[in-house]
Amino acid sequence: MPIDSGATAWVLASTALVMIMTPGVGLFYGGLVRKKNFINMITLSFVAFALVSIQWVLVGYSLAFGPDVGGFIGNLQYLGLNNVGMEPGPYSPVIPGLLYMVFQLVFATVTMAIVTSGFAERIKFSSYLVFALLWTTIVYDPLAHWVWGGGWTSQFGAIDFAGGTVVHISSGFAALALALVIGKRVGFGKNAMEPANIPWSILGAALLWFGWFGFNSGSAVDANGLAAVAFVTTNTAAAAAAIAWMLVSWAHGGKPSSLGFVSGAVAGLVAITPAAGYVTPMAAIVIGAVAGVLCYSIMLWRQKKGVDESLDAWAVHGMGGLWGALATGIFAMAAVNGKSGLIEGNMSQFVSQLVGAGAAVVYAFVITYILAVVIDKTMGLRVTEEEEYVGLDISQHGERC
Numbered sequence: 001m002p003i004d005s006g007a008t009a010w011v012l013a014s015t016a017l018v019m020i021m022t023p024g025v026g027l028f029y030g031g032l033v034r035k036k037n038f039i040n041m042i043t044l045s046f047v048a049f050a051l052v053s054i055q056w057v058l059v060g061y062s063l064a065f066g067p068d069v070g071g072f073i074g075n076l077q078y079l080g081l082n083n084v085g086m087e088p089g090p091y092s093p094v095i096p097g098l099l100y101m102v103f104q105l106v107f108a109t110v111t112m113a114i115v116t117s118g119f120a121e122r123i124k125f126s127s128y129l130v131f132a133l134l135w136t137t138i139v140y141d142p143l144a145h146w147v148w149g150g151g152w153t154s155q156f157g158a159i160d161f162a163g164g165t166v167v168h169i170s171s172g173f174a175a176l177a178l179a180l181v182i183g184k185r186v187g188f189g190k191n192a193m194e195p196a197n198i199p200w201s202i203l204g205a206a207l208l209w210f211g212w213f214g215f216n217s218g219s220a221v222d223a224n225g226l227a228a229v230a231f232v233t234t235n236t237a238a239a240a241a242a243i244a245w246m247l248v249s250w251a252h253g254g255k256p257s258s259l260g261f262v263s264g265a266v267a268g269l270v271a272i273t274p275a276a277g278y279v280t281p282m283a284a285i286v287i288g289a290v291a292g293v294l295c296y297s298i299m300l301w302r303q304k305k306g307v308d309e310s311l312d313a314w315a316v317h318g319m320g321g322l323w324g325a326l327a328t329g330i331f332a333m334a335a336v337n338g339k340s341g342l343i344e345g346n347m348s349q350f351v352s353q354l355v356g357a358g359a360a361v362v363y364a365f366v367i368t369y370i371l372a373v374v375i376d377k378t379m380g381l382r383v384t385e386e387e388e389y390v391g392l393d394i395s396q397h398g399e400r401c
Contacts (some may be wrong), residue, residue, distance in 0.1 A: 020205070022113045029311050030196065032195045033196055035196040035197075041121075047132070048132055051129065059080075062074055064104065066145075094395035111163075122386030130375060139364055159339055168317040176313075179374060210299070240292065242290045248296050249296055252284075267291045272287055273324055274326060278339050298370075299316075322357055329349045329352065
Protein backbone atom coordinates (compact mmCIF):
# COMPACT_ATOMS: atom_id res chain seq x y z
CA MET A 1 0.00 0.00 0.00
CA PRO A 2 1.47 3.43 -0.92
CA ILE A 3 2.27 6.04 1.69
CA ASP A 4 -0.63 8.42 2.39
CA SER A 5 0.66 11.99 2.59
CA GLY A 6 -2.26 13.19 4.72
CA ALA A 7 -1.82 10.40 7.27
CA THR A 8 1.93 10.97 7.31
CA ALA A 9 1.49 14.69 7.95
CA TRP A 10 -0.96 14.04 10.79
CA VAL A 11 1.25 11.47 12.54
CA LEU A 12 4.27 13.78 12.17
CA ALA A 13 2.26 16.54 13.85
CA SER A 14 0.97 14.12 16.50
CA THR A 15 4.51 13.00 17.28
CA ALA A 16 5.51 16.61 17.91
CA LEU A 17 2.41 17.11 20.08
CA VAL A 18 3.27 14.09 22.22
CA MET A 19 6.89 15.23 22.50
CA ILE A 20 5.78 18.44 24.24
CA MET A 21 4.09 16.31 26.91
CA THR A 22 7.43 15.25 28.41
CA PRO A 23 8.52 18.79 29.38
CA GLY A 24 4.85 19.32 30.25
CA VAL A 25 5.18 16.60 32.90
CA GLY A 26 8.38 18.28 34.11
CA LEU A 27 6.66 21.64 34.53
CA PHE A 28 3.60 20.07 36.15
CA TYR A 29 5.75 18.17 38.66
CA GLY A 30 8.24 21.03 39.07
CA GLY A 31 5.55 23.40 40.23
CA LEU A 32 4.38 20.88 42.84
CA VAL A 33 7.71 20.24 44.58
CA ARG A 34 9.52 22.69 46.84
CA LYS A 35 11.47 25.49 45.21
CA LYS A 36 14.82 23.88 46.06
CA ASN A 37 13.94 20.91 43.83
CA PHE A 38 12.24 22.71 40.94
CA ILE A 39 15.15 22.48 38.48
CA ASN A 40 15.74 18.84 39.33
CA MET A 41 12.17 17.77 38.59
CA ILE A 42 12.17 19.47 35.20
CA THR A 43 15.60 18.04 34.42
CA LEU A 44 14.48 14.49 35.20
CA SER A 45 11.81 14.76 32.50
CA PHE A 46 14.14 16.24 29.89
CA VAL A 47 16.77 13.61 30.62
CA ALA A 48 14.10 10.91 30.33
CA PHE A 49 13.37 12.17 26.83
CA ALA A 50 17.00 12.00 25.72
CA LEU A 51 17.92 8.74 27.43
CA VAL A 52 14.85 6.81 26.33
CA SER A 53 15.20 8.22 22.79
CA ILE A 54 18.59 6.53 22.45
CA GLN A 55 17.41 3.32 24.13
CA TRP A 56 14.42 3.13 21.78
CA VAL A 57 16.51 3.57 18.64
CA LEU A 58 19.10 1.02 19.75
CA VAL A 59 16.94 -1.77 21.16
CA GLY A 60 13.63 -0.61 22.66
CA TYR A 61 11.61 -0.47 19.46
CA SER A 62 12.71 -3.97 18.51
CA LEU A 63 11.85 -5.38 21.93
CA ALA A 64 8.41 -3.78 21.81
CA PHE A 65 7.49 -4.25 18.15
CA GLY A 66 9.78 -6.96 16.82
CA PRO A 67 8.25 -10.31 15.82
CA ASP A 68 6.74 -12.02 18.84
CA VAL A 69 8.77 -14.34 21.08
CA GLY A 70 6.54 -16.42 23.32
CA GLY A 71 3.94 -13.70 23.70
CA PHE A 72 6.25 -11.78 26.06
CA ILE A 73 8.76 -9.76 24.05
CA GLY A 74 9.80 -8.89 20.51
CA ASN A 75 12.95 -10.29 18.93
CA LEU A 76 15.92 -8.24 17.71
CA GLN A 77 14.90 -7.95 14.07
CA TYR A 78 14.73 -4.16 14.39
CA LEU A 79 17.91 -3.78 16.46
CA GLY A 80 19.44 -0.38 15.73
CA LEU A 81 16.44 0.28 13.47
CA ASN A 82 17.55 -2.42 11.08
CA ASN A 83 14.70 -3.06 8.59
CA VAL A 84 12.89 0.11 9.70
CA GLY A 85 12.90 2.64 6.89
CA MET A 86 10.95 5.07 4.76
CA GLU A 87 8.58 2.45 3.42
CA PRO A 88 5.39 1.40 5.25
CA GLY A 89 5.90 -1.24 7.94
CA PRO A 90 3.78 -3.99 9.50
CA TYR A 91 2.27 -1.57 12.05
CA SER A 92 2.02 1.38 9.66
CA PRO A 93 0.46 0.48 6.30
CA VAL A 94 -0.01 4.10 5.20
CA ILE A 95 2.94 5.90 6.87
CA PRO A 96 6.71 5.28 6.84
CA GLY A 97 7.99 2.69 9.29
CA LEU A 98 10.44 5.24 10.70
CA LEU A 99 7.56 7.58 11.50
CA TYR A 100 5.65 4.90 13.37
CA MET A 101 8.83 4.12 15.30
CA VAL A 102 9.35 7.72 16.42
CA PHE A 103 5.65 8.13 17.23
CA GLN A 104 6.00 5.21 19.63
CA LEU A 105 9.29 6.64 20.91
CA VAL A 106 7.61 9.72 22.38
CA PHE A 107 5.15 7.48 24.24
CA ALA A 108 8.06 5.69 25.90
CA THR A 109 9.74 8.96 26.89
CA VAL A 110 6.68 10.51 28.53
CA THR A 111 6.06 7.28 30.46
CA MET A 112 9.46 7.50 32.11
CA ALA A 113 8.83 11.16 32.92
CA ILE A 114 5.61 10.24 34.73
CA VAL A 115 7.44 7.63 36.81
CA THR A 116 9.65 10.34 38.38
CA SER A 117 6.76 11.20 40.70
CA GLY A 118 7.66 8.17 42.82
CA PHE A 119 11.01 9.50 44.02
CA ALA A 120 10.47 13.25 43.79
CA GLU A 121 12.88 15.38 45.88
CA ARG A 122 15.06 12.47 47.00
CA ILE A 123 16.52 10.51 44.06
CA LYS A 124 20.26 10.38 43.42
CA PHE A 125 20.77 11.55 39.85
CA SER A 126 23.27 8.85 38.88
CA SER A 127 20.92 6.17 40.18
CA TYR A 128 18.08 7.73 38.21
CA LEU A 129 20.01 7.33 34.96
CA VAL A 130 20.57 3.63 35.60
CA PHE A 131 16.99 3.10 36.75
CA ALA A 132 15.45 4.89 33.75
CA LEU A 133 17.43 2.84 31.26
CA LEU A 134 16.71 -0.49 32.95
CA TRP A 135 13.04 0.27 33.69
CA THR A 136 12.28 1.21 30.10
CA THR A 137 13.94 -1.98 28.89
CA ILE A 138 12.47 -4.53 31.28
CA VAL A 139 9.12 -2.97 32.18
CA TYR A 140 7.91 -0.62 29.44
CA ASP A 141 9.15 -2.52 26.40
CA PRO A 142 7.57 -5.87 27.35
CA LEU A 143 4.26 -4.20 28.25
CA ALA A 144 4.22 -2.35 24.93
CA HIS A 145 4.80 -5.67 23.19
CA TRP A 146 2.03 -7.42 25.14
CA VAL A 147 -0.52 -4.81 24.07
CA TRP A 148 0.60 -3.39 20.70
CA GLY A 149 3.32 -5.70 19.41
CA GLY A 150 1.30 -8.90 19.13
CA GLY A 151 2.00 -10.15 22.66
CA TRP A 152 -0.16 -12.30 24.89
CA THR A 153 -2.67 -9.71 26.13
CA SER A 154 -3.54 -8.65 22.60
CA GLN A 155 -3.85 -12.31 21.65
CA PHE A 156 -6.19 -12.71 24.63
CA GLY A 157 -8.36 -9.91 23.27
CA ALA A 158 -7.44 -6.92 25.46
CA ILE A 159 -7.53 -3.55 23.67
CA ASP A 160 -5.78 -0.28 24.48
CA PHE A 161 -6.22 2.46 21.92
CA ALA A 162 -3.46 4.83 23.05
CA GLY A 163 -1.73 3.60 26.19
CA GLY A 164 -3.95 3.39 29.25
CA THR A 165 -2.25 0.13 30.17
CA VAL A 166 1.15 0.57 28.53
CA VAL A 167 1.78 4.15 29.65
CA HIS A 168 -0.44 4.99 32.59
CA ILE A 169 -0.94 1.80 34.57
CA SER A 170 2.76 1.01 34.18
CA SER A 171 4.00 4.45 35.26
CA GLY A 172 1.47 4.90 38.06
CA PHE A 173 2.10 1.58 39.76
CA ALA A 174 5.84 1.90 39.16
CA ALA A 175 5.74 5.25 40.98
CA LEU A 176 3.95 3.61 43.92
CA ALA A 177 6.56 0.84 44.11
CA LEU A 178 9.38 3.37 44.02
CA ALA A 179 7.83 5.48 46.76
CA LEU A 180 7.59 2.43 49.01
CA VAL A 181 11.21 1.42 48.38
CA ILE A 182 12.86 4.83 48.62
CA GLY A 183 10.84 5.90 51.68
CA LYS A 184 9.29 9.17 52.77
CA ARG A 185 10.96 12.54 52.41
CA VAL A 186 12.55 13.93 55.55
CA GLY A 187 9.83 15.79 57.44
CA PHE A 188 6.96 14.35 55.41
CA GLY A 189 3.75 14.59 57.40
CA LYS A 190 5.42 16.88 59.96
CA ASN A 191 6.72 19.91 58.08
CA ALA A 192 4.88 22.03 55.52
CA MET A 193 5.97 21.21 51.94
CA GLU A 194 4.51 24.03 49.90
CA PRO A 195 4.48 23.80 46.08
CA ALA A 196 7.15 25.87 44.37
CA ASN A 197 4.88 27.50 41.83
CA ILE A 198 1.29 26.48 41.06
CA PRO A 199 1.12 28.57 37.86
CA TRP A 200 3.98 26.47 36.43
CA SER A 201 1.96 23.35 37.23
CA ILE A 202 -1.07 24.82 35.48
CA LEU A 203 1.09 25.60 32.44
CA GLY A 204 2.42 22.03 32.51
CA ALA A 205 -1.12 20.69 32.62
CA ALA A 206 -2.08 22.92 29.68
CA LEU A 207 0.79 21.44 27.65
CA LEU A 208 -0.37 17.96 28.61
CA TRP A 209 -3.97 18.64 27.55
CA PHE A 210 -2.72 20.13 24.26
CA GLY A 211 -0.27 17.29 23.60
CA TRP A 212 -2.83 14.63 24.45
CA PHE A 213 -4.67 15.29 21.19
CA GLY A 214 -1.63 13.88 19.42
CA PHE A 215 -1.35 11.10 21.98
CA ASN A 216 -4.88 9.79 21.45
CA SER A 217 -6.00 11.08 18.06
CA GLY A 218 -2.62 10.29 16.52
CA SER A 219 -3.03 6.68 17.64
CA ALA A 220 -5.50 6.21 14.81
CA VAL A 221 -2.30 6.29 12.69
CA ASP A 222 -4.31 7.95 9.95
CA ALA A 223 -6.09 11.22 9.24
CA ASN A 224 -9.61 9.84 9.26
CA GLY A 225 -12.91 9.64 11.12
CA LEU A 226 -11.45 7.51 13.90
CA ALA A 227 -8.87 10.21 14.61
CA ALA A 228 -11.74 12.70 14.87
CA VAL A 229 -13.62 10.44 17.31
CA ALA A 230 -10.52 10.12 19.50
CA PHE A 231 -9.99 13.89 19.39
CA VAL A 232 -13.53 14.61 20.59
CA THR A 233 -13.67 11.90 23.27
CA THR A 234 -10.30 13.04 24.61
CA ASN A 235 -11.39 16.64 25.11
CA THR A 236 -14.80 15.63 26.44
CA ALA A 237 -13.42 13.29 29.10
CA ALA A 238 -10.82 15.82 30.21
CA ALA A 239 -13.45 18.52 30.63
CA ALA A 240 -15.82 16.23 32.55
CA ALA A 241 -13.07 15.05 34.90
CA ALA A 242 -11.77 18.57 35.54
CA ILE A 243 -15.23 19.74 36.56
CA ALA A 244 -15.91 16.61 38.63
CA TRP A 245 -12.62 16.86 40.58
CA MET A 246 -13.13 20.58 41.15
CA LEU A 247 -16.66 20.06 42.48
CA VAL A 248 -15.82 17.21 44.87
CA SER A 249 -12.70 18.99 46.14
CA TRP A 250 -14.75 22.18 46.55
CA ALA A 251 -17.33 20.30 48.59
CA HIS A 252 -14.60 18.66 50.66
CA GLY A 253 -12.20 21.57 51.11
CA GLY A 254 -14.48 24.59 50.92
CA LYS A 255 -12.82 26.24 47.91
CA PRO A 256 -12.53 25.41 44.20
CA SER A 257 -8.86 24.57 43.72
CA SER A 258 -7.12 25.52 40.47
CA LEU A 259 -4.64 22.72 41.03
CA GLY A 260 -7.53 20.33 41.62
CA PHE A 261 -9.13 21.44 38.36
CA VAL A 262 -6.04 20.70 36.25
CA SER A 263 -5.34 17.47 38.16
CA GLY A 264 -8.86 16.39 37.30
CA ALA A 265 -8.26 17.21 33.65
CA VAL A 266 -5.17 15.00 33.64
CA ALA A 267 -7.14 12.21 35.33
CA GLY A 268 -9.77 12.42 32.59
CA LEU A 269 -7.13 12.40 29.87
CA VAL A 270 -5.57 9.31 31.43
CA ALA A 271 -8.87 7.46 31.74
CA ILE A 272 -10.00 8.10 28.17
CA THR A 273 -6.64 7.08 26.68
CA PRO A 274 -7.37 3.34 26.29
CA ALA A 275 -10.97 4.04 25.22
CA ALA A 276 -10.59 7.09 22.97
CA GLY A 277 -11.05 5.23 19.71
CA TYR A 278 -13.70 2.79 20.94
CA VAL A 279 -16.36 4.87 22.72
CA THR A 280 -18.79 7.69 21.99
CA PRO A 281 -18.56 11.26 23.34
CA MET A 282 -21.47 10.53 25.70
CA ALA A 283 -19.56 7.63 27.22
CA ALA A 284 -16.50 9.89 27.46
CA ILE A 285 -18.44 12.20 29.79
CA VAL A 286 -19.13 9.29 32.14
CA ILE A 287 -15.57 7.95 31.93
CA GLY A 288 -14.14 11.38 32.67
CA ALA A 289 -16.52 12.25 35.50
CA VAL A 290 -15.91 8.93 37.26
CA ALA A 291 -12.16 9.40 36.81
CA GLY A 292 -12.27 12.83 38.46
CA VAL A 293 -14.11 11.54 41.54
CA LEU A 294 -12.18 8.25 41.73
CA CYS A 295 -8.70 9.74 41.42
CA TYR A 296 -9.48 12.48 43.94
CA SER A 297 -10.71 9.84 46.39
CA ILE A 298 -7.59 7.72 45.88
CA MET A 299 -5.44 10.79 46.51
CA LEU A 300 -7.23 11.40 49.82
CA TRP A 301 -6.77 7.74 50.79
CA ARG A 302 -3.04 7.96 50.00
CA GLN A 303 -2.70 11.05 52.16
CA LYS A 304 -4.56 9.37 55.01
CA LYS A 305 -2.25 6.35 54.84
CA GLY A 306 0.86 8.54 54.81
CA VAL A 307 2.26 7.22 51.54
CA ASP A 308 4.75 9.75 50.14
CA GLU A 309 3.90 9.44 46.45
CA SER A 310 2.94 13.04 46.67
CA LEU A 311 2.82 14.04 43.01
CA ASP A 312 0.11 11.38 42.68
CA ALA A 313 1.18 9.46 39.60
CA TRP A 314 -0.36 6.40 41.24
CA ALA A 315 -3.68 8.05 42.07
CA VAL A 316 -4.04 9.82 38.71
CA HIS A 317 -2.16 7.69 36.18
CA GLY A 318 -2.21 4.27 37.85
CA MET A 319 -5.78 4.21 39.09
CA GLY A 320 -7.07 6.46 36.32
CA GLY A 321 -5.50 4.15 33.76
CA LEU A 322 -6.96 1.10 35.49
CA TRP A 323 -10.44 2.63 35.44
CA GLY A 324 -10.00 3.58 31.80
CA ALA A 325 -8.96 0.06 30.81
CA LEU A 326 -12.04 -1.40 32.52
CA ALA A 327 -14.29 1.36 31.16
CA THR A 328 -13.16 0.43 27.65
CA GLY A 329 -14.55 -3.04 28.30
CA ILE A 330 -17.82 -1.49 29.45
CA PHE A 331 -18.48 1.31 26.95
CA ALA A 332 -16.84 0.13 23.71
CA MET A 333 -19.31 0.24 20.81
CA ALA A 334 -18.96 -1.70 17.58
CA ALA A 335 -20.21 1.25 15.55
CA VAL A 336 -17.15 3.25 16.58
CA ASN A 337 -14.31 0.82 15.92
CA GLY A 338 -15.64 -2.71 15.65
CA LYS A 339 -15.38 -3.62 19.35
CA SER A 340 -18.31 -4.15 21.73
CA GLY A 341 -18.25 -3.89 25.52
CA LEU A 342 -20.63 -4.74 28.32
CA ILE A 343 -23.00 -2.00 27.23
CA GLU A 344 -23.64 -4.08 24.08
CA GLY A 345 -23.72 -7.37 25.95
CA ASN A 346 -20.12 -8.47 25.35
CA MET A 347 -18.86 -9.83 28.66
CA SER A 348 -15.75 -11.39 27.08
CA GLN A 349 -14.29 -7.98 26.20
CA PHE A 350 -14.64 -6.82 29.79
CA VAL A 351 -12.95 -9.99 31.02
CA SER A 352 -10.11 -9.45 28.56
CA GLN A 353 -9.71 -5.88 29.83
CA LEU A 354 -9.71 -7.06 33.43
CA VAL A 355 -7.03 -9.68 32.78
CA GLY A 356 -4.85 -7.39 30.67
CA ALA A 357 -5.01 -4.48 33.11
CA GLY A 358 -4.50 -6.75 36.13
CA ALA A 359 -1.43 -8.31 34.54
CA ALA A 360 0.02 -4.87 33.83
CA VAL A 361 -0.56 -3.77 37.44
CA VAL A 362 1.20 -6.80 38.87
CA TYR A 363 4.07 -6.79 36.38
CA ALA A 364 4.81 -3.06 36.62
CA PHE A 365 4.61 -2.97 40.42
CA VAL A 366 6.57 -6.14 41.16
CA ILE A 367 9.36 -5.68 38.62
CA THR A 368 9.77 -2.00 39.53
CA TYR A 369 9.94 -2.87 43.23
CA ILE A 370 12.61 -5.50 42.62
CA LEU A 371 14.60 -3.21 40.33
CA ALA A 372 14.48 -0.36 42.86
CA VAL A 373 15.66 -2.63 45.67
CA VAL A 374 18.55 -3.95 43.57
CA ILE A 375 19.71 -0.43 42.65
CA ASP A 376 19.31 0.72 46.23
CA LYS A 377 21.44 -2.16 47.53
CA THR A 378 24.15 -1.76 44.90
CA MET A 379 24.62 1.96 44.25
CA GLY A 380 22.10 3.65 46.53
CA LEU A 381 18.81 5.08 45.34
CA ARG A 382 18.49 8.05 47.64
CA VAL A 383 20.53 11.18 48.31
CA THR A 384 21.93 11.80 51.78
CA GLU A 385 19.82 13.60 54.36
CA GLU A 386 22.07 16.65 54.06
CA GLU A 387 21.69 16.71 50.27
CA GLU A 388 17.94 16.37 50.64
CA TYR A 389 17.87 19.24 53.14
CA VAL A 390 19.88 21.52 50.84
CA GLY A 391 17.75 20.52 47.88
CA LEU A 392 18.47 18.57 44.73
CA ASP A 393 18.90 21.67 42.56
CA ILE A 394 22.12 22.50 44.39
CA SER A 395 23.24 19.07 45.62
CA GLN A 396 22.71 17.27 42.28
CA HIS A 397 23.10 20.03 39.68
CA GLY A 398 24.90 22.92 41.36
CA GLU A 399 22.17 25.31 40.25
CA ARG A 400 19.39 27.31 41.83
CA CYS A 401 16.29 29.17 40.69
